[in-house]
Amino acid sequence: LSKKVEMTNWEKGHYINYKKMSENLSIVRSRLNRPLTYAEKVLYSHLDDPHGQDIQRGKSYLKLRPDRVACQDATAQMAILQFMSANLPSVATPTTVHCDHLIEALEGGDQDLARAVDTNKEVYNFLSTSCAKYNIGFWKPGSGIIHQIVLENYAFPGGLMIGTDSHTPNAGGLGMCAVGVGGADAVDVMANLPWEVKAPKIIGVKLTGEMSGWTAPKDIILKVAGILTVKGGTGAIVEYHGPGVDSLSSTGMGTICNMGAEIGATTSMFPFNDRMYDYLAATKRKQIGDFARTYAAELREDKGAEYDELIEINLSELEPHINGPFTPDLATPISKFKDAVEANKWPEELKVGLIGSCTNSSYEDMSRAASIARDALDHGVKAKSMFTVTPGSEQIRATIERDGQLETLEQFGGMVLANACGPCIGQWDRRDVKKGEANSILSSYNRNFTGRNDANPATHSFVTSPDLVVALTLAGTLKFNPLTDTLKDKDGNDWKLSPPTGDGLPANGYDPGRDTYQAPPQDRASVNVLVSPESDRLQILEGFQKWDGQDATDLPLLIKCQGKTTTDHISMAGPWLKYRGHLDNISNNMLIGAINAANGEANKVKNQTTGEIGSVPGTARDYKKKGIRWAVIGDWNYGEGSSREHAALEPRHLGGLAIITRSFARIHETNLKKQGMLPLTFADPADYDKINPDDKVDIMCTELAVGEPVTLKVHPKEGSSWEAKLNHTFNEPQLEWFKDGSALNTMARHAAS
Numbered sequence: 216l217s218k219k220v221e222m223t224n225w226e227k228g229h230y231i232n233y234k235k236m237s238e239n240l241s242i243v244r245s246r247l248n249r250p251l252t253y254a255e256k257v258l259y260s261h262l263d264d265p266h267g268q269d270i271q272r273g274k275s276y277l278k279l280r281p282d283r284v285a286c287q288d289a290t291a292q293m294a295i296l297q298f299m300s301a302n303l304p305s306v307a308t309p310t311t312v313h314c315d316h317l318i319e320a321l322e323g324g325d326q327d328l329a330r331a332v333d334t335n336k337e338v339y340n341f342l343s344t345s346c347a348k349y350n351i352g353f354w355k356p357g358s359g360i361i362h363q364i365v366l367e368n369y370a371f372p373g374g375l376m377i378g379t380d381s382h383t384p385n386a387g388g389l390g391m392c393a394v395g396v397g398g399a400d401a402v403d404v405m406a407n408l409p410w411e412v413k414a415p416k417i418i419g420v421k422l423t424g425e426m427s428g429w430t431a432p433k434d435i436i437l438k439v440a441g442i443l444t445v446k447g448g449t450g451a452i453v454e455y456h457g458p459g460v461d462s463l464s465s466t467g468m469g470t471i472c473n474m475g476a477e478i479g480a481t482t483s484m485f486p487f488n489d490r491m492y493d494y495l496a497a498t499k500r501k502q503i504g505d506f507a508r509t510y511a512a513e514l515r516e517d518k519g520a521e522y523d524e525l526i527e528i529n530l531s532e533l534e535p536h537i538n539g540p541f542t543p544d545l546a547t548p549i550s551k552f553k554d555a556v557e558a559n560k561w562p563e564e565l566k567v568g569l570i571g572s573c574t575n576s577s578y579e580d581m582s583r584a585a586s587i588a589r590d591a592l593d594h595g596v597k598a599k600s601m602f603t604v605t606p607g608s609e610q611i612r613a614t615i616e617r618d619g620q621l622e623t624l625e626q627f628g629g630m631v632l633a634n635a636c637g638p639c640i641g642q643w644d645r646r647d648v649k650k651g652e653a654n655s656i657l658s659s660y661n662r663n664f665t666g667r668n669d670a671n672p673a674t675h676s677f678v679t680s681p682d683l684v685v686a687l688t689l690a691g692t693l694k695f696n697p698l699t700d701t702l703k704d705k706d707g708n709d710w711k712l713s714p715p716t717g718d719g720l721p722a723n724g725y726d727p728g729r730d731t732y733q734a735p736p737q738d739r740a741s742v743n744v745l746v747s748p749e750s751d752r753l754q755i756l757e758g759f760q761k762w763d764g765q766d767a768t769d770l771p772l773l774i775k776c777q778g779k780t781t782t783d784h785i786s787m788a789g790p791w792l793k794y795r796g797h798l799d800n801i802s803n804n805m806l807i808g809a810i811n812a813a814n815g816e817a818n819k820v821k822n823q824t825t826g827e828i829g830s831v832p833g834t835a836r837d838y839k840k841k842g843i844r845w846a847v848i849g850d851w852n853y854g855e856g857s858s859r860e861h862a863a864l865e866p867r868h869l870g871g872l873a874i875i876t877r878s879f880a881r882i883h884e885t886n887l888k889k890q891g892m893l894p895l896t897f898a899d900p901a902d903y904d905k906i907n908p909d910d911k912v913d914i915m916c917t918e919l920a921v922g923e924p925v926t927l928k929v930h931p932k933e934g935s936s937w938e939a940k941l942n943h944t945f946n947e948p949q950l951e952w953f954k955d956g957s958a959l960n961t962m963a964r965h966a967a968s
């Protein structure tokens with residue numbers, strides 16, 4: 216186990232550490248004294264403190280040391296900007312950035328890519344120069360989709376990775392524990408802090424039997440999504456096992472893990488097997504496969520491992536499925552789909568079929584899809600619906616170009632889009648239907664929420680395997696079942712499609728295609744990070760100011776929020792996403808969705824210094840200009856929803872000091888602490904009702920100590936002052952964050968000393 220095998224062919228000096236993992240694991244084993252699941256083994260072998268860490272599934276918070284970080288271009292901007300403000304010379308954990316989310320589909324691959332390079336120039340320039348500066352591997356626009364590139368180049372059995380994208384779990388197809396996180400978590404790990412996550416529960420999925428015919432790996436996750444629903448995996452890792460696993464290709468397992476995000480799972484994983492070995496060998500990493508074989512006993516579950524929930528699926532009986540519309544867990548087997556279309560009056564005509572994306576763009580997927588297209592072409596017919604193909608990576612595109620699948624798919628009527636997310640993330644300038652017009656589209660993607668693909672709320676979006684996408688695109692209708700129905704060939708004769716076939720791996724190896732990787736240079740000190748001061752999309756973050764050591768007195772309340780206040784209410788998405796890299800601009804959305812308890816309206820608050828009614832961010836800016844700190848009052852579970860760090864950065868940037876609530880969603884609470892804010896809760900939740908939006912407050916910051924409450928003095932406009940006790944969950948190191956102004960300031964201080 217003490218062999219030196221590098222994690223990836225693209226970096227030097229970062230080794231897979233099975234020895235350390237096995238040592239950690241034996242410490243944990245001697246403490247827990249029970250068989251472990253595979254997911255547990257990977258997690259616990261990456262513990263920061265295997266001796267002292269409390270370990271209870273579903274209860275304790277684990278502190279872990281991931282092997283890698285991956286970021287996509289939309290989320291990387293703020294993550295890197297924050298990292299920069301810690302003044303560290305380079306990332307502490309190997310990191311890559313992937314340009315895939317900002318390329319809009321319209322005319323086809325090359326033209327779309329050229330346009331994106333132009334419109335996103337400043338973002339790409341910033342990312343490429345900052346990556347060069349901080350020793351981050353940079354995958355340029357056109358290189359492919361983050362998860363495909365990670366599987367092809369970085370994932371390895373037993374590894375632990377975090378990524379700033381929800382489909383990071385795709386790397387489970389190579390036995391990696393890969394989890395999607397918010398930018399703040401990524402910054403911690405880039406800066407050498409441990410990553411904290413609630414010890415997941417483990418849902419076991421036992422696969423028996425063997426797939427055949429039209430059934431594809433995608434159908435396993437479509438079925439699981441139907442069973443568990445979009446919430447069923449929350450707080451859990453889905454761990455596949457059983458004899459059926461060996462009939463799946465590594466990329467097929469990747470598809471299943473990828474779409475596990477749709478049931479809310481922390482991640483999904485497969486144990487190491489020969490199919491993974493084959494994939495590692497085919498992607499020029501045989502040495503990793505050989506090394507994994509020496510550690511194989513720990514790269515699968517122990518005998519007798521116990522799951523919190525167990526599902527069994529017999530692959531021999533599994534039918535192809537189509538899930539949707541509007542939600543990925545509405546699962547219908549193909550044999551019942553025709554009836555469901557009629558019963559629900561879903562638009563019967565199939566307008567567009569889309570294959571590819573990070574979920575389904577492997578060599579195997581493309582080969583099977585091409586075999587169906589070939590069958591059709593041999594019978595003189597082509598796609599009836601519009602048809603698009605998104606290769607997952609430049610390597611896939613080049614290989615299927617060389618081997619002919621691409622040409623077949625084009626002859627069939629396919630438009631080949633850039634190696635990027637495109638229509639999957641709404642980067643699609645769709646022109647064949649009008650907004651509001653009901654219509655159906657079918658994709659091999661993973662997510663099909665209302666409006667996601669084309670911003671048309673009337674589009675019925677369904678997800679399925681690439682095989683069914685091609686077959687139904689050929690028929691042009693949702694009411695076609697290729698297993699039972701016939702089609703007409705060019706002479707009007709009935710004919711039935713043959714089930715798809717295709718190699719799992721290219722017989723002649725992968726063709727790497729164009730060179731799309733930028734390695735960090737040797738001399739990084741002289742690299743200049745490019746951010747134009749005029750940019751409205753990017754802004755260098757200035758470190759936040761230290762605490763002045765005083766109690767805060769006479770603070771106005773910016774807003775007393777009433778009811779649900781999610782991170783979406785605090786920092787809205789949609790058009791604001793454009794400003795993710797520009798804190799001052801995106802701060803113009805701060806709390807604009809929150810309901811003001813004073814008037815029941817959103818984004819209308821009273822400026823306590825002027826008496827004028829104004830927007831929430833505008834009022835905060837006025838206080839800031841006048842040197843007045845402010846506080847927010849919140850209701851139960853304040854900050855639930857996505858983990859976006861902007862929801863904590865914005866109030867800090869606009870001069871907020873404290874958010875005082877009945878309770879917090881935990882991730883947001885931690886994010887606030889990281890930005891040097893005070894998340895506090897009423898010791899008596901009834902005090903929330905007593906406090907008025909016009910009151911002024913004093914917060915006795917000097918009382919802050921671990922486990923001790925802080926006094927809040929409330930001064931109503933009329934009537935006498937009163938006091939409340941506020942609780943907090945700061946521990947010793949977190950209190951330093953507050954004192955230093957932010958967690959990054961603390962890191963910078965430690966790095967400098």
Ligand code: F3S
Pocket residue numbers: 315360361362380382572573574635636639640661
């Ligand atoms: Fe991109 Fe869609 Fe995957 S947005 S990362 S292709 S889920």
